[in-house]
Amino acid sequence: MIISVASGKGGTGKTTIAANLALALAQNVQFLDCDVEEPNGHIFIKPEIEKTTTIGTPIPVVDEGKCTYCGKCQKICEYNAIAVILKNVLVFPELCHSCAGCWLICHENAISTRDRELGVLEQGKANGIDFVHGRLRLGEAMSPPLIRRVQQQLDMSKTIIIDSPPGTSCPVIQAVKHSDFVILVAEPTPFGLNDLKLAVEMVRTLKLPLGVVINRSDIGNENVRNYCQMEGIDILMEIKNDRKIAEAYSRGIPLIEIEPDYADRFRELYAQVERRVAR
């Protein structure tokens, strides 16, 4: 089973939920941190990294000895990543989406490829958890291809927990789209509600089942609960706003370590998700 933890708003507690869920299960679990722009899961899971792989994406290299400057490559490229100007071909690597259009269309076979580095993939283990995360190279704009590579490490024999990036656009879609269930983490504030609504719409567009965890549940107001009730969305768990929890978080200490009662609550959260997926 693949469970994704996502949220429209950043900083609502995605990583807290995803990491503690993985740590509470601690058996036959794979943790994929798909927030490749700012991965934080490792701070709480503390894996021993065993393997680091540099991940690239192919971009065109033009052999001007073979090129006839016909301009077909420029015409097919929707991203303005290749231009033919008089007897020159210019490639703009950072604009290329690696669609292969230019090298497939070139009749002279004048285009080969080289890799643009997207970032690194790191894999490791920590007491019963297989850990994978991606780390986007600074300056690289496109995270979805690296997220795709993190997901290629899926081990379907395990319970898979995905920590998603925040938001509702392409990186999030890429992170959650193969899930069996999406846990949306929200805080009960006006910003939290606004971004929860966007996230719910996104998950519904993907036709995936979802439930909500309310973090810092005693701040703000009742509107997130009212919204969930009106929309028929189950609230799976609530976590109170507690200075002790926040301070432990700040030092990278998992919630279930300072509040051991939460281990059972996270296992119960998992059981709830399992029942809903089985339905």
Next chain:
Amino acid sequence: MKEIVIISGKGGTGKTTITAALASLVKNNVIADCDVDAADLHLILNPDIRQQEDFFSGKTAFIRQGDCTQCGKCVEVCHFDAISPDFVVDPVSCEGCGVCVAFCPAYAIDFNQNLCGQWFISKTRFGSLVHAKLGIAEENSGKLVSLVRKQAKQMAKKENAEYIIVDGAPGVGCPVISSITGASAVIVVTEPTLSGLHDMKRVVSLAGDFFQLSTFLCVNKADLNPDITEKMMEFCDTNGVHFAGRVPYDESTTRAMVEGKNIFEFKPGPAAAAIREIWAEVEDTLRGNKN
């Protein structure tokens, strides 16, 4: 005219709260919300929308089943696994590259522009606001961010504004790169947690080392972990980052948000006082009174 972008690396550190506070503190400014993916600034600024435009960007392939000969060429050339074995394009996976369109021997694939969202020009009690809403599950957030900034610049010229205050997105990817490229300065809002520290270092490196921008750091909820706050100040010292100040945890920030107010309007407490000092520090530095 100076364009100041507020970013954070990690989400939820208080970017929008601080942007909304600066919006009222800085006189003669235009405000832009470039967190087009999960925009929240309007919840405080309560904009009166004066102009609304559709945002079209990117294309999606659509196979006309009646004309399709099921030859399989499109599936073969698609590098995004966006076409099913029965020749239906999944619009969510389609990157809009048009390679299938170019290679289809039956010319059976339509390729139309997507309506990806809307953008708005509004009046607010703190000045003009340019903002946007990216459609659900849509792409091209970077292009929408560029468009919002361009409109904000035009507006600032027209109004002869001294500052553009920009609320940015979390992360270090496409929308963040689009919102900081060519800006006058960035203010990184972080929190004193290991996650905050990790993410702050990445986004500071992106802004400072990669884009060579003048970078300020502001630690929100600084009293949560004074040791990490201290580390962040040291990091600023050794990395050429201007330390702009600390904002203490102040529960009136959430209560202000619930009432749709910024922290100066609600009940100016310790956080409000700190933000006032931070802005004075940023403005002094930008005017060259300090280095």
